[in-house]
Amino acid sequence: MRLTAPGATPEQLAAGEAAARAYLDAQGVTLEQVCEAWAIYENWVTGARKRSDRPPKEGEDIRAIFAEAGRIAVDTALPEQAGSGHWRGQLEPFEVGPTVDRWRGSFDPDSVPF
Numbered sequence: 869m870r871l872t873a874p875g876a877t878p879e880q881l882a883a884g885e886a887a888a889r890a891y892l893d894a895q896g897v898t899l900e901q902v903c904e905a906w907a908i909y910e911n912w913v914t915g916a917r918k919r920s921d922r923p924p925k926e927g928e929d930i931r932a933i934f935a936e937a938g939r940i941a942v943d944t945a946l947p948e949q950a951g952s953g954h955w956r957g958q959l960e961p962f963e964v965g966p967t968v969d970r971w972r973g974s975f976d977p978d979s980v981p982f
Contacts, residue, residue: 869888869959869960870962871884871885871888871942871958871959871960872958872960873941873945873946873956873957874956874957876946880944880945881945883944883945884941884943884944884945884946884959885941885959886944887940887944888938888940888944888959889937891933891936891940895933897930897933897934899961899962901930902930902931902933902934902961903961903962904927904930905926905928905931905934906927906931906934906961908926908927909924909931934961937959938957938959941959942956942957945957
């Protein structure tokens, strides 16, 4: 899992990631489940959308839990900005590395919708 939050220190980022992990654990959700749920959604965004105007229901509950974990992570890392209403950071369920880069070609983490 990786949290990006401009202006946060490494300690604040670690605290945010730990808070997100604790929330996911409390909800009984693993990072593998999150990745699977987002893969289903990303598949729809990149191709299946032509067949359906509605995003897939499968994995919707897990994506919602992860979105809340992301909010918790950013609020923990940057408490002074909590509730500000503008983009403050992003939680990703995976660490982008050489394997992902090879698999996806030129991977841009900012293009992922989560």
